[in-house]
Amino acid sequence: MSAVSPTIGAEVDIAQLTKIYHTRESEDVLALDAIDLKIERGSFVAVVGPSGCGKSTLLSLLAGLTPISDGQITIDSERVAKPHSKIGVVFQSDLLLYWRTVIENILLPIEIKGLDVKKYAAKAEELLKQVGLAGFGKKYPSELSGGMRQRVAICRALIQEPGLLLMDEPFGALDALTREQMIMDLQTMWVRLGNTVLFITHGIDEAVFLADRVIVMSPRPGRIDLDLKVDMPRPRQWSRVHEDPIFHGYVRQIREIFEAKGILVAH
Amino acid sequence: MARVSGFSGSVAVQTERGKNTIKAKRKFRLQQLTERFSALFLAVALLAVWQIAVPLSGLSEFILPTPLAIATRIANELPLLASHGYITLFEVLAGFGMGVAIGIPLSLLIFYSRAFEKAVYPLLVALQTIPKVALAPILVLYLGYGWAPKITLAFLIALFPIVISTVVGLQSLDKNLVNLVRSMGANEMQTFFKVRLPAALPNIFGGFKVAISLSVIGAVIGEYVAAERGLGYLQLQANSLFDTTLNFASVVAISALGVSLYFILDFIESKVAYKRDSAK
Numbered sequence: 001m002s003a004v005s006p007t008i009g010a011e012v013d014i015a016q017l018t019k020i021y022h023t024r025e026s027e028d029v030l031a032l033d034a035i036d037l038k039i040e041r042g043s044f045v046a047v048v049g050p051s052g053c054g055k056s057t058l059l060s061l062l063a064g065l066t067p068i069s070d071g072q073i074t075i076d077s078e079r080v081a082k083p084h085s086k087i088g089v090v091f092q093s094d095l096l097l098y099w100r101t102v103i104e105n106i107l108l109p110i111e112i113k114g115l116d117v118k119k120y121a122a123k124a125e126e127l128l129k130q131v132g133l134a135g136f137g138k139k140y141p142s143e144l145s146g147g148m149r150q151r152v153a154i155c156r157a158l159i160q161e162p163g164l165l166l167m168d169e170p171f172g173a174l175d176a177l178t179r180e181q182m183i184m185d186l187q188t189m190w191v192r193l194g195n196t197v198l199f200i201t202h203g204i205d206e207a208v209f210l211a212d213r214v215i216v217m218s219p220r221p222g223r224i225d226l227d228l229k230v231d232m233p234r235p236r237q238w239s240r241v242h243e244d245p246i247f248h249g250y251v252r253q254i255r256e257i258f259e260a261k262g263i264l265v266a267h
Numbered sequence: 268m269a270r271v272s273g274f275s276g277s278v279a280v281q282t283e284r285g286k287n288t289i290k291a292k293r294k295f296r297l298q299q300l301t302e303r304f305s306a307l308f309l310a311v312a313l314l315a316v317w318q319i320a321v322p323l324s325g326l327s328e329f330i331l332p333t334p335l336a337i338a339t340r341i342a343n344e345l346p347l348l349a350s351h352g353y354i355t356l357f358e359v360l361a362g363f364g365m366g367v368a369i370g371i372p373l374s375l376l377i378f379y380s381r382a383f384e385k386a387v388y389p390l391l392v393a394l395q396t397i398p399k400v401a402l403a404p405i406l407v408l409y410l411g412y413g414w415a416p417k418i419t420l421a422f423l424i425a426l427f428p429i430v431i432s433t434v435v436g437l438q439s440l441d442k443n444l445v446n447l448v449r450s451m452g453a454n455e456m457q458t459f460f461k462v463r464l465p466a467a468l469p470n471i472f473g474g475f476k477v478a479i480s481l482s483v484i485g486a487v488i489g490e491y492v493a494a495e496r497g498l499g500y501l502q503l504q505a506n507s508l509f510d511t512t513l514n515f516a517s518v519v520a521i522s523a524l525g526v527s528l529y530f531i532l533d534f535i536e537s538k539v540a541y542k543r544d545s546a547k
Contacts, residue, residue: 099541
């Protein structure tokens with residue numbers, strides 16, 4: 001059985017999470033101010049907010065890349081202090097190593113963990129098939145389009161069946177059409193795999209479309225302004241959702257917050 | 268070639284324009300051919316001018332030998348050129364090898380230690396402003412007439428480009444790539460070998476190629492100052508005997524040495540380093 005089996009999504013508990021950046025020249029920056037957030041197993045949570053609201057800091061803390069100033073994060077009752085294999089990360093740029101083939105890129109986490117690469121090769125192929133890139137394993141990243149490369153990056157994040165998939169504006173660098181397709185495909189894949197997903201984005205519409213819950217953050221200091229439960233049946237259709245008054249209701253609610261905070265200014 | 272087949276595709280569709288298209292196609296092919304071999308054409312043309320101009324100008328072979336005379340001499344003197352050539356080759360390789368053996372660890376120290384960088388980098392740049400060639404007589408004074416001063420000179424010249432290009436290569440890495448592998452749980456050793464080094468290889472080889480060409484210059488200059496063997500020494504001998512043809516033959520041998528070493532490095536690079544833009 002080389003098929004990719006559904007993963008048990010991780011349970012994430014963020015309590016009183018605070019991050020202060022100490023700078024040499026200017027005053028300290030309070031990037032996150034006592035954030036509380038509980039994420040259920042297998043749910044899709046989107047975080048939206050303007051630049052500087054601490055959403056990337058949140059991801060960096062979750063991934064164990066940056067030390068926590070105060071508070072704590074637990075994933076499946078395990079405290080996060082350093083990077084660990086329950087988490088897969090997809091960044092804004094695909095960050096594929098251009099000197100490695102697609103399959104070698106996907107197997108990079110396995111290599112780093114010192115696990116048996118051969119054992120995972122079939123699984124890597126299977127993941128490629130799932131993202132519509134069957135037979136692309138021997139190609140180099142430079143031979144792929146931006147959308148294909150980001151798909152490979154998603155496969156790389158999924159190779160270890162992480163309970164929590166962190167995505168940091170993964171479609172931000174893609175053109176509008178590719179982005180639309182990627183959003184649809186991500187939903188399909190997530191429904192099948194069942195990982196817990198934390199999806200960070202600037203795009204209000206893609207957040208509402210994809211997520212079970214949208215967390216709206218505002219900057220200086222980074223705080224949660226709204227925790228919005230999105231109650232729409234799945235699978236959602238990108239083309240239809242734009243005619244759906246319920247969808248627009250959610251989008252408006254988020255925009256109103258940004259307008260009230262002066263992040264979006266109506267003319 | 269893809270563009271050529273594109274042309275033939277349009278031939279089939281637009282028959283009324285057939286003749287013009289075939290003409291355009293021919294013109295295009297010719298253009299491609301000239302582009303590919305333009306350097307060779309120019310070289311051959313210059314050599315031909317040289318060959319013809321020497322007898323026409325009445326210059327004796329003794330002042331300026333013709334390319335054919337030089338080529339014949341090279342063919343006749345191959346054993347002599349080789350016996351001196353391998354000495355120079357050894358000096359170049361030893362100097363370059365020392366450059367790599369010392370330059371790479373030095374680069375790593377500069378890259379990983381801020382204090383070391385602050386202390387060593389300015390010194391290295393200051394040393395670079397000394398014309399290394401001017402050190403040759405001093406090196407002979409200390410190291411004698413053997414291979415030691417030549418190797419030292421080749422090494423001193425090779426060191427700087429190797430260190431600079433390696434440090435720049437390591438520093439120019441996208442920081443997000445480091446975050447990526449760290450998020451996979453990589454330690455610094457793994458980060459270095461999986462990401463930092465492969466990403467810096469094109470830069471490092473760029474430095475190697477500059478360094479090997481300069482090493483040849485270093486070794487030959489060392490031989491000019493004081494030597495009993497080597498291509499530079501052979502040249503001086505030819506000079507003192509007014510054997511201009513052999514003198515030119517030595518120059519060709521020295522360039523051949525440099526060019527071959529350059530292309531050997533280029534070949535090794537193509538085997539170990541994958542360039543970002545080389546995929547097609």
